[in-house]
Amino acid sequence: MASHQHLPNVVVDDDDDLVLAAAGGIRGGLMGSSQQLGGGLLVDLHASYLATSASVEASTTVFELAAASHLRMSGAYWGLCALSLIRKTNAMDINALVEWVASCQHSDSGGFGADTNHDAHILYTLSAVQILAIVDRMDAIDVKAAADYVAARQCADGSFTGDEWGERDTRFSYCAVSCLALLGRLDAIDVDAATTHVMSCMNFDGGFGCVPGGESHAGQVFTGVGALSIIDPQLRMLSEAQKRTMAAWLAERQTSKGGFNGRPEKLPDVCYSWWVLSALACLGKLHYIDGSKLRAFVLGCQNDERGGISDRPDDEADVYHTFFGIAGLSLLGLDTDVVDAVDARFALPEKVVERILLR
Amino acid sequence: MHGRRRVSASLASSPEFLEQSAAKAKSYRALLGAVLQASAAKSYLDKQIALSAKLCELNPEAATSWNYRKRATLANHNSENTPIGELPADLRVSVAEAELTVSEAALKRNPKSYCAWYHRRWVLDTWIGKDFAVKPFDAVLERECTLTEQFLSLDPRNFHGWGYRRYLAEFVGETPETELAFSRRLIERDLSNYSAWHHRSAVLPACHGSAAIGGGDAESESRWRGTMGAMSAAATHIPADTLLEEQDLWFQAAVTEPADQAAWVYARWVSGLGSRLEDPEARARVREKDVKQAREVLALEPDATWALVHLANALAAPLDASEADREEARRLYAQLAEVDVDRSGMYEEWARTL
Numbered sequence: 027m028a029s030h031q032h033l034p035n036v037v038v039d040d041d042d043d044l045v046l047a048a049a050g051g052i053r054g055g056l057m058g059s060s061q062q063l064g065g066g067l068l069v070d071l072h073a074s075y076l077a078t079s080a081s082v083e084a085s086t087t088v089f090e091l092a093a094a095s096h097l098r099m100s101g102a103y104w105g106l107c108a109l110s111l112i113r114k115t116n117a118m119d120i121n122a123l124v125e126w127v128a129s130c131q132h133s134d135s136g137g138f139g140a141d142t143n144h145d146a147h148i149l150y151t152l153s154a155v156q157i158l159a160i161v162d163r164m165d166a167i168d169v170k171a172a173a174d175y176v177a178a179r180q181c182a183d184g185s186f187t188g189d190e191w192g193e194r195d196t197r198f199s200y201c202a203v204s205c206l207a208l209l210g211r212l213d214a215i216d217v218d219a220a221t222t223h224v225m226s227c228m229n230f231d232g233g234f235g236c237v238p239g240g241e242s243h244a245g246q247v248f249t250g251v252g253a254l255s256i257i258d259p260q261l262r263m264l265s266e267a268q269k270r271t272m273a274a275w276l277a278e279r280q281t282s283k284g285g286f287n288g289r290p291e292k293l294p295d296v297c298y299s300w301w302v303l304s305a306l307a308c309l310g311k312l313h314y315i316d317g318s319k320l321r322a323f324v325l326g327c328q329n330d331e332r333g334g335i336s337d338r339p340d341d342e343a344d345v346y347h348t349f350f351g352i353a354g355l356s357l358l359g360l361d362t363d364v365v366d367a368v369d370a371r372f373a374l375p376e377k378v379v380e381r382i383l384l385r
Numbered sequence: 386m387h388g389r390r391r392v393s394a395s396l397a398s399s400p401e402f403l404e405q406s407a408a409k410a411k412s413y414r415a416l417l418g419a420v421l422q423a424s425a426a427k428s429y430l431d432k433q434i435a436l437s438a439k440l441c442e443l444n445p446e447a448a449t450s451w452n453y454r455k456r457a458t459l460a461n462h463n464s465e466n467t468p469i470g471e472l473p474a475d476l477r478v479s480v481a482e483a484e485l486t487v488s489e490a491a492l493k494r495n496p497k498s499y500c501a502w503y504h505r506r507w508v509l510d511t512w513i514g515k516d517f518a519v520k521p522f523d524a525v526l527e528r529e530c531t532l533t534e535q536f537l538s539l540d541p542r543n544f545h546g547w548g549y550r551r552y553l554a555e556f557v558g559e560t561p562e563t564e565l566a567f568s569r570r571l572i573e574r575d576l577s578n579y580s581a582w583h584h585r586s587a588v589l590p591a592c593h594g595s596a597a598i599g600g601g602d603a604e605s606e607s608r609w610r611g612t613m614g615a616m617s618a619a620a621t622h623i624p625a626d627t628l629l630e631e632q633d634l635w636f637q638a639a640v641t642e643p644a645d646q647a648a649w650v651y652a653r654w655v656s657g658l659g660s661r662l663e664d665p666e667a668r669a670r671v672r673e674k675d676v677k678q679a680r681e682v683l684a685l686e687p688d689a690t691w692a693l694v695h696l697a698n699a700l701a702a703p704l705d706a707s708e709a710d711r712e713e714a715r716r717l718y719a720q721l722a723e724v725d726v727d728r729s730g731m732y733e734e735w736a737r738t739l
Contacts, residue, residue, distance in 0.1 A: 195499075292542070
């Protein structure tokens with residue numbers, strides 16, 4: 027392992043977040059002492075942590091949340107989806123949420139901003155659609171305009187831009203494919219070109235980078251294999267050798283601490299519980315890693331006083347890691363008494379995906 | 386956020402703490418509100434542009450603020466929508482430098498900001514374009530190369546910095562040989578630098594395919610892009626002699642630090658390329674060297690996981706494995722299932738499907 031892991035008291039900046047800055051944690055002392063100690067998932071504490079983080083009041087008075095306004099739509103999706111997985115959506119005001127989501131759709135382009143008055147971007151367009159998918163309220167927005175916005179992001183080489191300013195990234199390929207599949211509009215893009223582009227971002231280690239030649243990291247691997255899995259759940263565009271290399275690289279992300287890192291020789295981080303596991307699930311290789319050790323690592327990152335899950339033990343919790351920790355536990359299937367099943371390709375509750383795809 | 390130490394419940398609920406947080410939230414919201422308002426009004430006054438710079442520095446991922454700045458450069462300096470190449474050179478340089486300065490300040494706060502790195506690309510593509518090689522534009526590019534080197538020395542694993550370096554290499558038509566030499570320099574400085582190994586894998590095929598990276602002409606650019614990504618067809622055309630040299634490189638690292646994954650992942654790739662060579666004799670040379678080198682590492686450290694994996698995979702190579710090789714590979718996978726128990730499911734499957 028990297029030598030810096032052995033150095034105590036050194037803060038190593040190790041964040042390679044896929045969607046960047048995590049929505050901040052609640053710093054107010056809102057919870058009483060834990061009622062659920064004993065090694066399991068602190069469901070009630072997390073529910074109240076997530077619900078409070080999502081409140082309008084907190085978003086104006088808690089600095090970390092106010093400063094996360096630029097990704098608030100994703101924060102709302104993480105929070106809602108986590109609550110849905112632990113069966114606590116009643117902790118949220120769904121009508122107010124839907125109204126706010128709809129208010130973030132731009133009437134000119136059809137895309138969604140991260141918050142009211144923020145510019146539209148494909149990242150937040152996907153988050154908005156995911157939220158509405160969970161609560162089954164797609165009627166609240168102009169679906170055709172949203173699909174047109176996403177389709178208009180595709181370039182001649184099959185790649186996707188995030189917005190009108192032209193940044194291209196396989197994250198945006200995933201956003202496009204996932205979003206359009208949820209809207210029932212995959213026909214709006216050139217799926218073969220999208221596939222070819224994602225494949226051109228495959229690397230020597232079997233993973234995917236942001237662009238051709240970009241280094242693999244586990245989050246990016248999920249976007250690649252997730253997009254390809256939505257296009258073809260059998261992943262027939264990948265050779266057996268490619269699948270094997272990719273799965274081995276993903277399995278090798280598990281560190282001796284049980285948690286996963288995002289790239290070789292990096293520290294473990296709860297969010298990769300999701301990125302690595304979901305990619306392994308797409309490949310049908312969840313048995314390549316030690317699930318119970320991973321579970322222990324995630325549970326050890328819970329804040330047992332105020333709720334929420336952090337990147338590593340004893341760090342401050344946030345909504346992003348809380349969601350990816352819970353979603354990772356869901357894929358492991360060791361806590362089915364308190365966590366619903368998640369769909370690895372869409373990062374949504376399985377029952378939501380079934381409802382939409384069977385429609 | 387990452388790496389933020391947990392605050393105790395008593396501190397987090399103290400009135401001072403809550404007030405401080407609320408005050409900071411209020412001032413941030415005021416700044417954000419002012420920028421969003423200017424953006425909505427399409428108003429690009431100097432003082433508003435200065436506020437957006439402040440916001441970008443404070444929160445480098447505030448995308449709308451960067452977009453506002455892009456629009457402002459176009460509205461204030463090219464309202465007639467003239468082709469940028471026809472605008473005065475000094476103006477173009479000064480616009481570019483002002484934006485690059487804001488981005489640099491933002492990157493100092495967050496060296497992994499997608500928005501701040503992309504802003505640089507947009508500025509170069511839009512305001513400099515193909516004129517980068519001539520005065521006064523060359524100075525802008527010079528600065529970019531220096532900045533990239535600086536960020537990569539601060540954090541040799543910053544994949545944004547690496548991405549920007551590859552972008553610059555393409556932008557100026559750098560040769561893949563230069564990039565290959567650069568990767569070697571960084572590997573030799575730190576054998577554990579996986580990003581440098583990755584970079585090597587991304588440029589090595591280009592050294593045996595197209596002559597130049599980018600170079601501004603569309604055809605060579607697409608050839609370079611086509612060879613980026615090691616799984617492309619071009620990657621399989623790397624000659625055996627080159628693969629044998631690359632095996633020397635990973636061996637140097639593996640024998641120094643057998644537990645470090647970086648070189649072993651590279652070794653796996655080189656091995657895979659070797660196994661796809663058409664000439665059986667060339668294929669055998671690469672494979673035999675794989676086996677020999679892995680055994681040498683194991684002689685030093687009999688339980689070295691990645692050496693065991695490498696040896697087993699080399700022995701199991703589908704085209705060339707004898708029954709005895711397969712038998713040994715099965716034994717090694719069984720050993721791995723014990724020494725690397727977390728991944729025992731993987732090794733058991735590999736043994737079963739051999």
